[in-house]
Structures are given as structure tokens and as C-alpha cells.
Amino acid sequence: MSFFAIARLLIVAAVAGGSAWSANGPANAAMMQDNIERYRVEAKALGQGFEAFSAERGRILFSSSPAAGKPDTPSCTACHTTDPAGVGQTRAGKEIAPMALSRTPDRYIDVKKIEKWFRRNCNSVLGRECTPLEKGDFLTFMASQ
């Protein structure tokens, strides 16, 4: 086998391997879109004139300080930092991976996990459950980050 044949083989192998590796990114984003779609169905079912999710409303929800829930958790940003791409910290000292999809691509795959954290954190920060509209807006914002 000539040198060029070997080199071509290596390049082909590298390209194939690289595309297989990066394929996870789009797959994760697609799974996240499936979850946003689920909230869209729920939001429409409520029949409150739902049109579309808004990343801007999601940003406002993330950045606001409602202080309506438990006193130690006045806002999302208290733990997650004001930057969706920033590394947060729990009150007990553990690191929290960035919320932005681009920084933590596998964050929004599992329905159970997404629902668990909305249940807990909406209750901690807002003192109530989040609506399907809020959840969809929030995910749409994070998908854009």
C-alpha cells in the first residue's frame, strides 16, 4: 500500500469518526425539541390563546427575581449565575453544569429529569408549579444559548 493510500484511509477514518462523535450534538438538540414539542401540546390544550414559545420570555423568567418561593432561593440566578453559559453552585457547594444547551448538550434529554427539576425549582423559586408555557419558554431560551 502506498503512502498516499494509507494517508487517504486515515483521513477517511478520521472524518467518519469525527462525524459520528459530533452527531450526538444534533441528536441531543432534537431530543430537546421533542420535549419542547410536548410542552407545546400541553400549552395548546390549556386553550389560553397559545401562539408560540418565546426565548425572550424565557430569558425574563430566568433572569427575574420573583422571591415568591423559599427565602434561600429568590431567583434562578441565585444558583445558576446570571449567565446561562456560567457554571453555577448549589447552596451546599456542588458545581452546577451550565444551563445553556451549547455548554451542556445532554442536559435536556430525559423527560423525567426535566420534570423533576421544574417541579422542585419552580416550587423553590416561585412557590408554585410552572405552567407549560413557562417551561416551553424556558427551554426555548436555553436552546438558543
Next chain:
Amino acid sequence: MDARLPLNSPQMDMEQPAQTARVWDLPLRLFHWVMAAVVVVAGVTGFLAPEWWLGLHVIAGYALATLLSFRLVWGFVGTRYSRFGSFPLALGGLYQHLRSIVRTNPKTVIGHNPAGAWMIIILLVALVTLVVSGLIALGGQENHGPLAAATGFLAGEMAGEIHQIAAWGLAAAVAVHLLGVFAETRIFRHPVVAAMMIGRKAPPGSAVNVPRSAHTVRGAAWFMAIAGALLVSGITLAGLPSSGWRALDTPAVYVSECGDCHAVYHPSLRTGEAWRSMMNGLENHYGEDASLDEQTVSIIQAYLVDNHAGTFDTEAAQRIGRVETPSLRMTDVAYWKSRHQGIAESVFRLNSVGSKVNCTACHTDAASGRFDDVKIHLPEKDKP
């Protein structure tokens, strides 16, 4: 040292061969100086160094155990003046000797003088007490070493107290010993330090050399045999399962669900009752909603309650885990507070620590429930 008495000079030996005699055999002299060095290491790491230097302290302890075992055997099989049988321990003799010191004219004694002999007995007793109590404390408090399988925490803690008292006792005895040596060499001009180095003394009356090479070989053989026996039995015993600690099979959901927010606490850090109330109040878990589905709660609760503090005999389980607090927090336990009072608030606020409940930030083995002293690693200051 007195310059007028160059006892080790070969020229002197030739000129006045009958003036000095070989008194201390080489094994005894080596024992003395190596032990002195090891005691310094043990003393510095024990009295001055922080807890995580325990590893070196324990190595010094093992070395002392070997050296002392050799010395005790050599006291029966060694050369004449090394044998305990030759020690002038009669109280009458001691009284006479002390009186001669007060009158500032003590005689040169060929072996040990009565005060020196008693000093050696006191030093040996203190050292043996230190080694034995140290091994018990190591086994009971740290669940390490040859006695880990045989010793409970409370026995270890008591041994730790004895260890401290004996350490101060030894420090005092060493001080008296050094004072005695100072008096002998500087005031009474008896070059006892030189004698302990080269083995020769200028005796009153007839000089009897102790044999040289044969005893050195015999001493080395005894030492190797004792060290080998201790090593083999020590490693064998240390391989037995510890009485107070066992490894646990931690359910993956415990690590993922609880460990998302905080350190994965070992079940031995709280009572079964405390774990039950904690798992029943997850909706308001220290100011946050940490609720979980029923099935996950039941798996985690079973693991925690089955392995509660009462089922472990470690320092952490005995002193912190078994102590109930209204908040259920372990950081409210008096023992926790007293053990952490030397740590500045700013350390707990470091990015790498975050809070007082982040045990793993410093106790690198916290997840195992062991909290070994040697596994403490204080974090460095935050990088700018």
C-alpha cells in the same frame, strides 16, 4: 565534649591501651541513635504537625515498635552491659549515686550508673506505652493498622488519651535524660556521649572489653528476625477486616439524586430516625424543594436506614452520626463544631468548598464514611 579525652584516637589507643574498654556493643549504639532520630520524627509529627501528617507519625511508630522489640530482646541476649541483668537498679545504690551527684563527685561507672539505668527503664516503659497505645488508637479511631480488626472506637479513644499522657511523660523523661547527659559531660567530665558513639569508656579498675564482631553479627541477625516477624504478623493482622468500618454497596440513585446538589453523605453520619424524618420532609429540605418520586425515596431510605450510624463503630459515626440534632444537621453537633473551630469561615466560602456541608472538599474519603486523618486535604485559595 572534653577535648582532653580523645578516646577514639587510634594514637591514644596505642599509647594507653588499658585506659579504655569497649563497653557498648555496636547493635546497642545503633539502636540508641536510630531510636533517638525516630523519636524526634514521631515527636514533631505528633506534637506539631497537623492531622494529615499521621502517615509519617505511624511509620515512625512502626519503626519504634521494631527497635524497641529488638532492645527488649537484646536486654537478655546482648553483651554484658546491654543486659538488663547488669543494670544497677538497687535503690540503695541509686541513693548513694544521687548523693554523690549532690556532692559533685560521682564516680565513672563502667556500664550504666544507677540513675542512668533507671532512666533507661523509664524511657523504655514510656516508649512501649506509646507504641502500644498508639497501635490501639490507630486501630480504634482510624480503623487502620494491625489492631483495626480487634479494637473498637471507644477503646481507641481511651488509648489515644493514654498516648497523649505518655507522650508528655516521654518528653519530660527525655528532658531529664538530656540534663543528665549534660551534667555527666560538662560538669563531671565523663564523656558519655562519645562512649555511646564509639562504644569505649575509660573504666575505673580493670577493663573488660565486650566482644565485637561476633556480637554485631548476632545483633543484626536478631534484628532481622524480629523485624521480619513483626512485618509478617503486622501485615497479616492489618489485612483482617476492620471491626468498625465496612464497605457499602451504594445504590446508584442515591449518588445521582442526592449527589446532584450536595456531597453524597455516608449513611453512618446520621441515626436511622434522622434519616427517616429527612426522607419524609424532602419537600422542604433545608430551604429547598428536593422532592423525589415514591419509589426512589423508598430505595434511598432503605439504604440509609439499614446502614445508620449505630451499625458503624467509626469516629464519625460515634461522635457525629449517633448524635441527634433538631435540625438533623451534622454541622450542629458539638463535636463537629469543636473539630472544625480552627478553620476560618473564609475557607468554607472558597469556590472549591462552597459550604460547611461539603465534606468532600477537604475530607477526600468522606464518601466512604471513614474520614481518615491522612485523607484531609485543605483546599488551596481560589485562583484569581
